[in-house]
Structure formats: C-alpha cells, structure tokens
Amino acid sequence: MYKLRALFQQKLSQQKVSLFIALYLGILLNIPIFYRRYHQLHYNNGLSLLVEMVAAFALVYFLTVLVSFTGKTVFRLLLSIVIVSSVAAGYYMIVFNVDIGYGILASALAFDSLDLSKESVGNHFIIWTILLSLIPLIPLWFSKMPGASLRETTLRKLGLKLLLLVVSGLACWVPLKLMGDAQEAHDKVSNRMMASYGGVVAGTYSPSNWLSALGLFIYSSYSQAEDNKNLFDPAKHFTYVPPKDINDLYVVFVIGESARRDHMGLYGYGRDNTPNLDKEKNLAALQGYSCDTSTKLSLRCMFVRMGGAADNPERTLKEANIFSVLKSQGFSSDLFSMQSEAWFYNKTKADEYSLRESIASEKRNAGKPVDDMLLIDEMKDSMARHPQGKHLIILHTKGSHYLYSERYPRSFARYQPECMGIDDACSTEEMMNAYDNSLLYTDYFLEQVFNQMRDKNAIVIYASDHGESISKNMHFHGTPRDHAPIEQRSVPIMVWASDKFLADDQNRQGFQQLQLMAKNKTPAYHEKLFDSILGCLGYTSPNGGIVEQHNWCHVQAAGSH
Known part of the structure; x- marks a missing residue:
C-alpha cells in the first residue's frame, strides 16, 4: 500500500x-x-x-x-x-x-x-x-x-x-x-x-x-406543490351530478405496468397472447398513449385533469386526482398493490390500502408466488365488505416490469426461449419471448377481474402506466418524454362493462362511443382519463367539472377525442 x-x-x-x-x-x-x-x-x-x-x-x-x-x-x-x-x-x-x-x-x-x-x-x-x-x-x-x-x-x-x-x-x-x-x-x-x-x-x-x-x-x-393542502381540488370547485343508478355501481381501475399494445394479440400483434380478451364482447380496446415514461411520473399525470400535473420533468402535481373526486362523491374505496408507490396511494384517499408485503404475509398466501393473482382474492374480500356497491377498487399490478420471467408462473411460459435472469446474456428474441409471456399472464389476470364483476353493475378500466423498449439498441423505459421512442408511450387502455351496466341506455350509448373509438383507432390519451372516467360512469357537470371534448363516452364528441 x-x-x-x-x-x-x-x-x-x-x-x-x-x-x-x-x-x-x-x-x-x-x-x-x-x-x-x-x-x-x-x-x-x-x-x-x-x-x-x-x-x-x-x-x-x-x-x-x-x-x-x-x-x-x-x-x-x-x-x-x-x-x-x-x-x-x-x-x-x-x-x-x-x-x-x-x-x-x-x-x-x-x-x-x-x-x-x-x-x-x-x-x-x-x-x-x-x-x-x-x-x-x-x-x-x-x-x-x-x-x-x-x-x-x-x-x-x-x-x-x-x-x-x-x-x-x-x-x-x-x-x-x-x-x-x-x-x-x-x-x-x-x-x-x-x-x-x-x-x-x-x-x-x-x-x-x-x-x-x-x-x-x-x-x-421539497416542493410544496405536492402537499395535499395546496392541491386544487376539483370536487370543491365544480358540481358533479351523478346518474340515477350510481348507488349499486362497482368501479375497478387496474393500473398496468410496462405494457405496450403492439405486443398484444388484441391489438393485432402476430402472437395470440390475449386469448381471453379476444373473446370479450363488452370490451373496448383503445389506442392508448401514456403521459410519461416511468411509473412515478405517469402516476402523477394520468389521473388528474389535463394540466393537473405540471409539464416539467418532475411532473409536479397541481390538482387532486379522479379517485379523490369519486371519494368526495360518496364512493367507498380500497386499493391493493403489487408495488409500493405510497405517495400516490395516499393521494387517492382510499379507505384502506394494502401493499405487496402485507398481502404476501397473509396466511392464505403462504407459499404462493408473489404475483398479480394475489390481487384477485383481495378484490373478492373488498367486494364482500361492500355488498351494496358504490365502491371503487384500485389494483396496481406488476404487469410486465423487468425481469419479465418473474411476472408469470411456468405454466404461462408459452414462448421460448426466455430471458430468465438479470445476469443472463439474453438475446432480443429471448427478452421478447419473456415479455410476451408476461402479457399472456396479464390477459389471464384481467379475465379473473372481469369474472368477479359479471353479475354486478360494474365497469372495469385498465391502463398501463407506460410502455417498454425491447430491441438491440434500447431496453427498458424511463427515457425523458421529449425524445422517448414511441414504444415507451404506446399503451393499452381498455374499458370493460358488465351486461347489467350496459342495460342502461345512457351507459350503453357511452360504451358504443368507446367501441367506435376502438374501431377507428382514435388515440386515447392518459390526460383524458379524468373526464372520461366520470363521463363513462354517467356523471355530468353543469359548471365545467367535466370537459366534454375529453370525455370518450360523450355521444356528441364521437369524432373529437
């Protein structure tokens, strides 16, 4: 020395x-x-x-x-x-x-x-x-x-x-x-x-x-703009008028992770890795575009009104999100997550929320792999605790987050060979195979979500937070949005509705607008989720609380999404 x-x-x-x-x-x-x-x-x-x-x-x-x-x-x-x-x-x-x-x-x-x-x-x-x-x-x-x-x-x-x-x-x-x-x-x-x-x-x-x-x-x-007390609350500044059948309604929002729609069979991908979604008649698969390219940033901008998150790199929050607005409208709410974005969960104002660690520690989950399917039992229990309806359930999945092969059980390893480890010298083909398998499991997971709601007055909305790059030249996500490749912004946004929900004329007409958007491949942006969720539930606002041009279910706005 x-x-x-x-x-x-x-x-x-x-x-x-x-x-x-x-x-x-x-x-x-x-x-x-x-x-x-x-x-x-x-x-x-x-x-x-x-x-x-x-x-x-x-x-x-x-x-x-x-x-x-x-x-x-x-x-x-x-x-x-x-x-x-x-x-x-x-x-x-x-x-x-x-x-x-x-x-x-x-x-x-x-x-x-x-x-x-x-x-x-x-x-x-x-x-x-x-x-x-x-x-x-x-x-x-x-x-x-x-x-x-x-x-x-x-x-x-x-x-x-x-x-x-x-x-x-x-x-x-x-x-x-x-x-x-x-x-x-x-x-x-x-x-x-x-x-x-x-x-x-x-x-x-x-x-x-x-x-x-x-x-x-x-x-x-250290920005004070993120403090709840400083956030603009739409529920306090606008009037929201509910539909007549809101009291028995169940709303489920599934937050996807790293899913890109061009790798899903439902969107025309060459592999049939969405066999369950393909068969759903009450499903509208929209051409989604994320507001940002990483989980934290997208969670800040995808659930607030357009402009409710600043257009700066850190996406500083300026407004309360859609979930807190539904809370103010009398919805009970539970949130269950395979991730740990506690800062976001607090802002949903959910009555209860459970993270991956607490869910995995439950006696019934002993010995089970920690994957998205654990959320299904949590969802069942949540519904049992709220049999009357007017209840919101938020499910935050791990979806297709890298390492992809850890996101699904071996029975879903359809596409081979897979990329199995962080230290493996994986080819692009192996990574894509594992990624496509993870989306196959997402298809199965969503089918189980729908199955819990088929006999209810219910609507389920799925949106991935961002996409993913998988190529010889680029991998992962998180590229600054001003020069991110399109695959990091191209996400699936899907809306599913039960037969009972669609039995209402207003709900059916709104859902038909969603299906028309899907058919015409009209872009659906994260920034319009706030207005569209309220609009598709049947809410109206006489003083501007819902921007109808941003509401995908607004009948007169069919061509202006």
Whole structure:
C-alpha cells in the first residue's frame, strides 16, 4: 500500500488527477454512448459528436475544479461519489441503453420502490461498478493532494483555479450553444420541431444526465406543490351530478405496468397472447398513449385533469386526482398493490390500502408466488365488505416490469426461449419471448377481474402506466418524454362493462362511443382519463367539472377525442 501511494505521489498532482477523471468519466465511459449518438444525429453528425465530446470532457473538468475549492478530503469524497454513481449509471446506459432521467432516478432513490429497484441489480452490475470505479479511485486517493481549501491556496493558485473554472465552463457551454443555434436554424428550414439540443445532450451523457435528474429529484422532494393542502381540488370547485343508478355501481381501475399494445394479440400483434380478451364482447380496446415514461411520473399525470400535473420533468402535481373526486362523491374505496408507490396511494384517499408485503404475509398466501393473482382474492374480500356497491377498487399490478420471467408462473411460459435472469446474456428474441409471456399472464389476470364483476353493475378500466423498449439498441423505459421512442408511450387502455351496466341506455350509448373509438383507432390519451372516467360512469357537470371534448363516452364528441 505504501509503495502504491509513493508511486502515485511521485507522478500525479491534483490537476493531473482532475484531467484523468475528466477524460475517464467524460470521454472513456461515454464511448458507447457517443457511438450510438452518432447514428441518431440528423444534422452534421461528425461536428456535432466532436462538440458533444468536448462538452462532456469540459463539464467533468469543471466539476473537479469546482470541488477542489473544498479541500482535499472533501474533494476526494465528493469525486468518489461522482465516480461510483457515473460508473453505475454507465452500466445501464451501455448494457441496456437506458436514458438516465428524472423518472429512473426517482424510482431508484425512492424507499417505497426498493422492491422493483433491487430486481434490476445483479452480480454483473456489482462487478462492473467495482472494477470500473477502481480505475479512477486509485489515483484519486493515492496521488499527492496539496491543501486545496481557500485558506491554504495562494492568491496566484486561486486565480489559476478560477481561470480554469471559467474556461472549462465556457468550453462546455459555448460549443453546445453554437451547435444548438445551428441545428435550430436547420430544423426551421426542414420544418422539424426538435427538443433543445443542449437539453438532449445533457440528458444523454453521464454524469450530466444523473446530476441534472438528481437536482430535479431534490427540488421535487421539497416542493410544496405536492402537499395535499395546496392541491386544487376539483370536487370543491365544480358540481358533479351523478346518474340515477350510481348507488349499486362497482368501479375497478387496474393500473398496468410496462405494457405496450403492439405486443398484444388484441391489438393485432402476430402472437395470440390475449386469448381471453379476444373473446370479450363488452370490451373496448383503445389506442392508448401514456403521459410519461416511468411509473412515478405517469402516476402523477394520468389521473388528474389535463394540466393537473405540471409539464416539467418532475411532473409536479397541481390538482387532486379522479379517485379523490369519486371519494368526495360518496364512493367507498380500497386499493391493493403489487408495488409500493405510497405517495400516490395516499393521494387517492382510499379507505384502506394494502401493499405487496402485507398481502404476501397473509396466511392464505403462504407459499404462493408473489404475483398479480394475489390481487384477485383481495378484490373478492373488498367486494364482500361492500355488498351494496358504490365502491371503487384500485389494483396496481406488476404487469410486465423487468425481469419479465418473474411476472408469470411456468405454466404461462408459452414462448421460448426466455430471458430468465438479470445476469443472463439474453438475446432480443429471448427478452421478447419473456415479455410476451408476461402479457399472456396479464390477459389471464384481467379475465379473473372481469369474472368477479359479471353479475354486478360494474365497469372495469385498465391502463398501463407506460410502455417498454425491447430491441438491440434500447431496453427498458424511463427515457425523458421529449425524445422517448414511441414504444415507451404506446399503451393499452381498455374499458370493460358488465351486461347489467350496459342495460342502461345512457351507459350503453357511452360504451358504443368507446367501441367506435376502438374501431377507428382514435388515440386515447392518459390526460383524458379524468373526464372520461366520470363521463363513462354517467356523471355530468353543469359548471365545467367535466370537459366534454375529453370525455370518450360523450355521444356528441364521437369524432373529437
């Protein structure tokens, strides 16, 4: 250990270490990303890539110079965190081509989602992170580090550091600004509307992607806009008039996970992985589009009125959701989940809710696999406790969340071979097979939900939170929505109704509008769920509480969805 320290102290100063870390994190760790980015650029690829490499290097060097003002111990600690975090992020960026944005970071850092985060961490990830972090950590901790605090720094050295800080900052910002202006001018001529060039670059490379996402996460965590007392409550500002037969109605909302409709037989996919849904005559399968690309972000924007969640990266909540509005209308409600988004569940104002851990710990579930079918018994019990109706049940599934093969029992492993483990070298075909099997199980699960409601006055709505990328070039989800591929936004939205519900003329006419939308493949957006749920239940609002143009069941609005 002494010899190693002596070797580095003889050869490396703080400035040289900073340059090495900037080269390692800014350039070397991003090489596969540069390669992919080159093939994605649509304007002056070679020059754009050179500019982005310079900016990536300059940004990391700017950070190292900035941190050097804190003193050598803090300098080492902070840069160690940056290094390890960047290497960890690089694993998913390089191996799975995941864009590290706010949604991914929020899911990874939130304690109420650890059950899903840990399922994406395997031995390969741990080995990768340790080995690739050691390369810059060794010179960082064993090289010569003279005092670097403001007190210990001479005026001349301080001036030099400030100059390096300004130069590296300008070297990062100026080329991006010039290239962004050139691209914007080119896009105007080509009649293209593209996202901000600098913003896309910042969200593409490490460490700028996860650092900017971390900043948004910290800001969002302390934002008062999320507090219930500050949320605009539609129930307090609008009048909602219920239909005459609302008192015995059951409403079930199933929140899907990572399902994309182009992989479902019901939507024309080549594989028949929705045999039960195909046979349902009282089902409208809509061409859904999600409002965002990760669970946390979609849960913020898919159940509020259009504009009820801010159009910022963190989707700051501004309004109360549809479930709390139904609560104010006298509905009892229960929520059962295979996930752990407690922040969202609290905002539904459900009378009771149970998460995966408590559901799995029930005596009747001893020895059973923890999958979505456990929700069916919870649903049965909920209905038994509310035999009179006017009851809402929310089911939050694990659906098709990676690792797909863990989402269904072996009896549903129809498509082979499957991707079976996080550390397996799975081909795209194996991943798709496992993904399609998970949707086959979703089909079975939804059939069991419908079966509980067939003799009731009931309506069931299913919507996936977001889609999923599965290809050689990209995997998973969570890509910032301004440049996310379409498969991460293309989701199934389905509405099923019982015969008793459709016996009412108004309900039947509204459902016919849903079927017409399905037939015409009219887009159905998450942002219109609020108005459509109320409208399809038969509610009206004389003072604007329901925007009829957003109500899929509004008869006169059949062609304007």
